[in-house]
Amino acid sequence: MTVLTARRTRWGLAAAGGAAAAAWWFGDKAPYPYAQRGLLDIPLPYLTCGRLDEILRPRPGERILEIGPGTGLQSLHIAPQLGPEGRLDIVDIQPEMLDHVTHRAEERGITNITATESDARTLPFDERTFDAVYLVTALGEIPEPDQVLSEAARVLAPTGRLVVGEFFDRHWIPFSRLHRLADASGLHLETRHGPTMAYLARFHPCHRNEPVPSAP
Ligand SMILES: C[S@@+](CC[C@H](N)C(=O)[O-])C[C@H]1O[C@@H](n2cnc3c(N)ncnc32)[C@H](O)[C@@H]1O
Structure with missing residues (x-):
């Protein structure tokens, strides 16, 4: 040679x-390794809890679903805003993450978080259950994000809203792709905050102005 x-x-x-x-x-x-959970408590640029409040606008009495809460950076901030009449459901595929959030909530006296172990591609909730659904740096990590968006659209109330936060890491979903996927799932873009590399975007169900069918 x-x-x-x-x-x-x-x-x-x-x-x-x-x-x-x-x-x-x-x-x-x-899924994001639980062993590296310490990094999840560091707020990311443009995806701070303050910015999540601005775009999600949680209100007392609402029932909201968070998909992929990790260690609860957002959950522990949002749940108290829903008050005793409201409720935050969190779903994660890793029970360690759910236990972690539940434990931290107990330490802070937060009693309105309900944790459910589930794959976000098949949510264990009825149609039109939630006033809002949100996921922060979770959608890109889940295979078949289109399936997650369809499920989010299914469980949202007709007047509900979906907020997706994505950050430029190896699972990042560029905004243009998210917009296309959301459209295909029957979700209309309302607004987006932040650049495509670190954004929060709010969508609503396309059918929100249609009358709700009456029960048979
Ligand atoms: C990168 S962490 C984000 C945590 C938190 N939202 C934050 O911003 O700090 C992604 C989370 O999504 C969860 N996850 C991954 N795949 C999932 C799936 N198929 N269904 C539900 N949750 C999933 C992971 O277990 C993890 O808790």
Whole structure:
């Protein structure tokens, strides 16, 4: 083997290794590891709780669903705003995350959070159950985000709202893609705050102005 061939072979192997690593890095859809939970408590630029309030506008008495709460950075901020008559449901595929949020809520005397272990692609709730649904840096991590959006649309009240927050990490969903997926799930864009690399966007069901069918 000549020196040139040996170099080419080395470069070829390095390139193939890099491509395989990139495919794994961007294609990996494993849930966020609980062992790295400490990082979840660091607020991300543009995705602070204050900005979530501005776009979600939680009100006392509402029933809201959070998908993928992680360690509860947003849950523990939103639940108290719903008051004793309101309720925050949280669903996560990892029971450790739910236990973590529940424990932190107990420590703070927050009693209106209900945790349910579930895959967000098949939500265990009836149609039109929630006044609002939100997910922050969770949608891109879940395989088949279109299925999650369809489920969110299904469980939302006709006057409800969906807020999605995405950040530029390896699971990031660019805003243009989210907009297309939401449209296909019957969700209309109302507003977006922040640049495409770190945004919060609010949608509402397309059928919100249609009359609710009466029970048979
Ligand atoms: C990156 S963490 C975001 C946590 C939190 N929203 C935040 O911003 O700090 C994503 C969360 O989504 C959850 N998750 C991943 N796949 C899921 C699925 N298929 N169904 C429900 N939750 C899922 C993970 O377990 C994790 O708690």
